[in-house]
Amino acid sequence: MKGKTAILEGSRAVAEAVRACRPDVISVYPITPQTHILEDLARFVSSGRLKSQFVRADSEFSAASIVYGASAAGARAYTASASQGLLLMNEVIYAMASTRLPVVLTAVNRAISAPITIQPDHQDTMSLRDTGALQIHVESMQEAYDAHVQSFRIAEDPEVLLPLLICMDGWVLSHSYEPVTVFPDEAISEFAGTFHPVQKLDPANPLTYGSYADQDVLMEYRYALMLAQEKAKEKICSVTKEYKDIFGHFDGDLIDTHCTEDAEIILVAMGSMVSTIRAAVDELRAEGRKVGLIKVRTFRPFPGEEIIKACGKAPLIAVLDKSLSVNTGGILATEVKASFYGNPVQPVILPFMAGLGGKEVNRRVIKEIVDIASRSGDKQGPRKDTVWMGLDHGFFN
Numbered sequence: 001m002k003g004k005t006a007i008l009e010g011s012r013a014v015a016e017a018v019r020a021c022r023p024d025v026i027s028v029y030p031i032t033p034q035t036h037i038l039e040d041l042a043r044f045v046s047s048g049r050l051k052s053q054f055v056r057a058d059s060e061f062s063a064a065s066i067v068y069g070a071s072a073a074g075a076r077a078y079t080a081s082a083s084q085g086l087l088l089m090n091e092v093i094y095a096m097a098s099t100r101l102p103v104v105l106t107a108v109n110r111a112i113s114a115p116i117t118i119q120p121d122h123q124d125t126m127s128l129r130d131t132g133a134l135q136i137h138v139e140s141m142q143e144a145y146d147a148h149v150q151s152f153r154i155a156e157d158p159e160v161l162l163p164l165l166i167c168m169d170g171w172v173l174s175h176s177y178e179p180v181t182v183f184p185d186e187a188i189s190e191f192a193g194t195f196h197p198v199q200k201l202d203p204a205n206p207l208t209y210g211s212y213a214d215q216d217v218l219m220e221y222r223y224a225l226m227l228a229q230e231k232a233k234e235k236i237c238s239v240t241k242e243y244k245d246i247f248g249h250f251d252g253d254l255i256d257t258h259c260t261e262d263a264e265i266i267l268v269a270m271g272s273m274v275s276t277i278r279a280a281v282d283e284l285r286a287e288g289r290k291v292g293l294i295k296v297r298t299f300r301p302f303p304g305e306e307i308i309k310a311c312g313k314a315p316l317i318a319v320l321d322k323s324l325s326v327n328t329g330g331i332l333a334t335e336v337k338a339s340f341y342g343n344p345v346q347p348v349i350l351p352f353m354a355g356l357g358g359k360e361v362n363r364r365v366i367k368e369i370v371d372i373a374s375r376s377g378d379k380q381g382p383r384k385d386t387v388w389m390g391l392d393h394g395f396f397n
Helices: 010-021 035-047 060-072 083-098 141-155 185-192 218-247 273-286 304-311 331-339 363-375
Strands: 004-009 025-028 053-056 077-081 104-109 134-137 164-169 177-182 255-258 265-269 291-296 298-300 316-321 348-353
Touching (some): 004 010, 010 035, 010 104, 010 164, 010 177, 010 185, 025 035, 025 060, 035 053, 060 077, 083 104, 104 141, 134 218, 141 164, 141 185, 141 218, 265 304, 273 291, 291 304, 316 331, 316 363, 331 348
Parallel strands (some): 025 077, 077 104, 104 164, 265 316
Antiparallel strands (some): 004 177, 134 298, 255 291
8 A cells, every 4th residue: 555755753653643543532641752742642633633532631640540441441542651651650551451451552762760861761661561561662763653553453452452562762763753654544544443342331231440359360360461462472463464465564573583594693672773783784794794683573572482483593692772670681681581491502692781871872882792792602601791881980980
């Protein structure tokens, strides 16, 4: 299908996708750098381009609670937040997942205080990794648009029914401009479909959401979340394939690979820095170095089996993290290491902290990571100590 390509701000691209999917309820509370998305949606509602109940909240907790209630009542619901705002939503997102409410939420990644900062990293969404919500991390503005169109179909599938976070790096994606292809509203609306809740609040048929549970069923609720996330893997793959068949765009399934077939060093990363890594990999390949890239698109459900398959027999894996589990290391690296537990092929897995707190990650940094990884190839097994790229050791003197 032919679309219209225009230079759009990343936030506007997201707002265009959400508008065309026609959410019934949108809750809003401003926090940098997600505010432009909701400002654009407000303009769409006020101009009549979007018929949606637009609710201004008094906090992010309230914003999350509003879409929680809307989804429980059978409405398609959407909101967005970032950084401290996502942490304030934490309790409600746990409840959304456990009560199987498929709210779509744009998480515009921004570092968490203190010190106060507006720089982009992944610490905020990684703090929500155990809520039960799905997480898709996008690399570009076009992928942000495409992923949001796909998101309602994935979250609202009767076998999934989980909140879904589309995660995009603040500023780098939300406030930059790129060519984005936008498709006709009618086609997007048809693809997104209509939300048909399995159950909903109805005075004629009373039910309770989030009622008290004791030890006889609580574990079963958590296990059900795991089963739903496994089902989500199949749904993400089928929806992206259908999207490609209709619109011609394809941004990968659970992972995306680049030059991994013969790679001796494979770099694993998420988000916008993947584009920089891909460019660096191409330059290194031109120099004769066998380097590859795995882009992790879905952090939840985590594509452990897919990563193992893509790595093949590569002896070295370097994982680039923009989030930290204190006293353990990079969160993505920890997940990759866990995936390889018990696998017959045991590559050297090297964790790198690159981009935390908005620290620049350019092609020079990527090449330095590859050099460090190459020098570590004679040591077997996963490495515990994280290499912090760009760390100013003079800061501690």
